[in-house]
Amino acid sequence: MDKAKWLDEFAQGLYENGWISFDITPWLGPELLRALQQEIIVLDQSDALKIAGIGRGSALIQDRSVRRDKIAWLQGSTPSQAALFDFLDNLRTGLNQRLFLGLKRFEAHYATYHCGDFYKPHVDSFQGRASRIVSLVLYLNDDWQPTDGGALRIYSRGSESDAGGLVLPEAGRVALFMSEEIRHEVLEAHRTRYSLACWFRQDVIPLPLSALV
Ligand code: OGA
Ligand code: MN
Numbered sequence: 001m002d003k004a005k006w007l008d009e010f011a012q013g014l015y016e017n018g019w020i021s022f023d024i025t026p027w028l029g030p031e032l033l034r035a036l037q038q039e040i041i042v043l044d045q046s047d048a049l050k051i052a053g054i055g056r057g058s059a060l061i062q063d064r065s066v067r068r069d070k071i072a073w074l075q076g077s078t079p080s081q082a083a084l085f086d087f088l089d090n091l092r093t094g095l096n097q098r099l100f101l102g103l104k105r106f107e108a109h110y111a112t113y114h115c116g117d118f119y120k121p122h123v124d125s126f127q128g129r130a131s132r133i134v135s136l137v138l139y140l141n142d143d144w145q146p147t148d149g150g151a152l153r154i155y156s157r158g159s160e161s162d163a164g165g166l167v168l169p170e171a172g173r174v175a176l177f178m179s180e181e182i183r184h185e186v187l188e189a190h191r192t193r194y195s196l197a198c199w200f201r202q203d204v205i206p207l208p209l210s211a212l213v
Contacts, residue, residue, distance in 0.1 A: 001026070003027065003090065003094070004094075006022075006027060007091070007094035007095070007097075007098060008098065009022070010022070010091070010094075010095065010176055011094070011095055011098035011099050013176070014095070014099065014134065014176065014177070014178060015099060017156075017157060017164070018157035018177060018178045018181045018182045019154055019157075019164065019165070019175065019176065019177035019178065019182050020175075020176050020177075021165065021167045021173065021174065021175045021176070022173070022174055022176075023172050023173050023174070024138065024172055024173070024174045025171075025172035027087065028084075028087060028172070030172075032080055032083050032084065033140070033171055033172055035079075035080035036080055036081075036084060036138075036140055036196065037140045037142075037171065037194065039078065039080060039081075039110070040072075040110045040112065040140055040194045040196070041194070043072050043110060043112075044070075044112045044192070044194070048072055049070035049071055049072045049110065049111075049112050050070060050071060050072065051064075051070055052067055052069050052070060052071045052111070054066055054067060054122075065120075066119070066120050066122070067118070067119040067120065067122075067186075068113065068114075068116070068117035068118060068119070069111045069112060069113045069117055069119060069186070070111065070112050070114075071109040071110060071111045071112075072109060072110045073107070073108070073109045074108045074109060074110065074196070084108075084196075085108075088106050088108065088136070088198055088200075089106075091136070091200075092105075092106060092200050095134065095200070101133055101134065101200070101202070102202050103133060103134065103200040103201065103202060104201060104202055104203065104204050105200075105201050105203075105204065105205070106198050106199060106200045106201065107198065107199055107201065108196060108197065108198035108199075109196070109197055110194070110195070110196050111194075111195050111196070111197055112192060112193065112194055112195075113150060113186060113189040113192070113193040113195075114189070114192055114193075115189060115190055115191060115192065116188060116189070117186075117188070117189050117193075118185070118186050118187060118188040118189070119185060119186035120185055121153075121155070121160075121183050121184065121185040122183065122184070122185065123179065123180055123181070123182065123183050123184075124179035124180075124199060125179035125180045125199075126180075131201050131202065131203050132179040132180075132199040132200075132201055133178070133179055133180075133199075133200055133201060133202050134176065134177070134178060134179060134199070134200040135175075135176070135177050135178075135179045135182075135197065135198070135199055135200075136174060136175070136176050136197070136198040136199075136200070137152065137174065137175045137195055137196070137197045137198075138172075138173075138174050138195065138196045138197075138198070139167075139168075139169035139170055139171060139172070139173045139174070139193075139194070139195050140169075140171055140194040140195060140196065141169050141170060141171055141193060141194055141195075142170075142171050143170075144168050144169050144170045144171075144193075146168065147190070148189065148190050148191050148193075149187050149188050149189050149190040149191075150169055150186065150187060150188070150189030150190065150191070150193040151166045151167060151168055151169070151186075151187050152166070152167040152169065152175055152184060152185075152186055152187075153165075153166055153184060153185050153186075153187055154166070154167065154175070154177065154182060154183075154184045155182065155183040155184065157178075157181050157182060158181060159183070160183060164182075169193050169194075169195055179199060
């Protein structure tokens with residue numbers, strides 16, 4: 001399938017249901033997936049991932065009853081991250097062309113959930129903020145079994161409780177969803193769970209005032 005067809009399907013899924021899940025391996029390629037897997041394993045083992053918070057800026061708090069993952073922001077600085085950023089930018093422009101979302105940029109982090117970790121039901125963006133518009137999660141685990149827990153549970157659009165679907169965090173699988181509309185949670189993991197989360201945003205980075213004069 002060519003990339004335009006993939007993008008058509010992603011856009012259709014987002015439009016019709018607010019979310020879609022698919023295996024991106026044929027687009028990314030198994031080598032890049034393997035390289036990203038290696039990166040997060042090294043980061044995890046070298047203790048480079050930090051406890052994630054909720055909220056933002058000065059309101060950022062760390063609440064272990066809500067989320068227990070550890071994260072590291074990607075800078076696009078390694079060859080694999082650069083290749084991934086290239087893919088994410090293709091996705092950004094492809095979705096803009098099809099859904100007129102006006103996505104301007106993205107941010108991405110690696111995340112590790114160790115045994116017993118979870119992320120309670122939440123949405124990724126507060127309504128009206130128009131900052132995070134589309135969320136993407138790419139999974140990086142080989143041979144994930146249903147008994148390993150750690151599935152992404154997606155709720156139906158606009159619902160607090162209707163189950164929309166369960167996504168197993170198997171390597172190459174992606175979940176793509178509307179950040180404000182789709183409530184979701186990460187069920188408790190029974191083994192280490194590696195992923196990469198990305199948010200496509202409508203805002204631009206505010207320039208410091210000094211850059212304007
Ligand atoms: C998040 C999130 C889902 C997942 O990081 O906000 O909901 O499946 N992640 O890792
Ligand atoms: Mn989320």
